[in-house]
Amino acid sequence: MSTLEIRDLHVTVDEADGSVKEILRGVDLTIASGEVHAVMGPNGSGKSTLAYSIAGHPKYTVTGGTVTLDGEDVLAMSVDERARAGLFLAMQYPVEVPGVTVSNFLRTAKTAIDGEAPKLRTWVKDVKQAMDDLKMDSSFAERNVNEHFSGGEKKRHEILQMELLKPKFAVLDETDSGLDVDALKIVSEGVNRSLAQANPGVLLITHYTRILRYIKPQFVHVFVNGKVAEQGGPELADSLEETGYDRFLTHA
Ligand code: ADP
Ligand code: MG
Numbered sequence: 305m306s307t308l309e310i311r312d313l314h315v316t317v318d319e320a321d322g323s324v325k326e327i328l329r330g331v332d333l334t335i336a337s338g339e340v341h342a343v344m345g346p347n348g349s350g351k352s353t354l355a356y357s358i359a360g361h362p363k364y365t366v367t368g369g370t371v372t373l374d375g376e377d378v379l380a381m382s383v384d385e386r387a388r389a390g391l392f393l394a395m396q397y398p399v400e401v402p403g404v405t406v407s408n409f410l411r412t413a414k415t416a417i418d419g420e421a422p423k424l425r426t427w428v429k430d431v432k433q434a435m436d437d438l439k440m441d442s443s444f445a446e447r448n449v450n451e452h453f454s455g456g457e458k459k460r461h462e463i464l465q466m467e468l469l470k471p472k473f474a475v476l477d478e479t480d481s482g483l484d485v486d487a488l489k490i491v492s493e494g495v496n497r498s499l500a501q502a503n504p505g506v507l508l509i510t511h512y513t514r515i516l517r518y519i520k521p522q523f524v525h526v527f528v529n530g531k532v533a534e535q536g537g538p539e540l541a542d543s544l545e546e547t548g549y550d551r552f553l554t555h556a
């Protein structure tokens with residue numbers, strides 16, 4: 305049983321004109337193994353900034369607060385150390401990796417995280433199974449990472465990583481965006497399989513409630529203006545479906 309704890313997190317970003325803008329203004333969130341937390345909120349409320357800050361993206365400067373994984377200081381870790389500690393951040397490798405196939409990338413990541421190479425026979429079987437489950441053609445394994453991937457292929461590749469790397473915590477930023485209903489179901493089922501098999505804590509960032517029909521959160525946090533404005537159970541997502549974010553914005 306692990307705990308990812310975010311306490312009073314403040315984050316700024318350097319704007320193109322040289323000014324500094326505070327985006328996260330004191331975020332508190334605690335996620336335990338096996339829990340799904342949905343972070344919902346209007347565009348520009350800072351949801352992706354939260355994800356990037358946990359990932360250690362250099363553009364985002366933490367000016368206050370803490371992020372700990374079982375008491376270990378995540379903010380002091382390099383991006384690689386965060387992955388080895390068991391954090392999976394779906395946007396961690398969003399760029400094209402020329403000349404590196406999906407297959408090589410997955411094996412390299414698995415080896416780096418576990419500290420030893422996976423046993424080849426079981427690994428090949430696991431990769432094939434996970435790809436079949438996600439309805440990915442086997443030729444996908446020989447494509448270069450993110451090169452000419454469609455939106456849907458990027459999302460499936462993210463969930464493929466999550467299933468194979470078995471992190472303690474996964475941060476999924478708008479995994480639902482740009483997916484049609486069939487793809488959304490396939491991707492959601494992948495997350496649910498990961499939950500059943502490896503019991504990670506999941507931070508599911510989303511603007512829309514539709515993915516929550518497939519992945520059931522126990523906790524819902526409404527993010528407005530760089531902090532959690534309200535939290536509750538799944539019923540909070542249902543009420544957002546009806547009222548939208550207006551009632552939060554008028555008081556922001
Ligand atoms: P969300 O994911 O909720 O839509 P973001 O975290 O992407 O929100 O953005 C929150 C605010 O921070 C926005 O006003 C956005 O313009 C600003 N912002 C985020 N990242 C950067 C960046 N790299 N440079 C400048 N401004 C940024
Ligand atoms: Mg504060």
Ligand code: MG
Pocket residue numbers: 351352353478
């Ligand atoms: Mg975003």
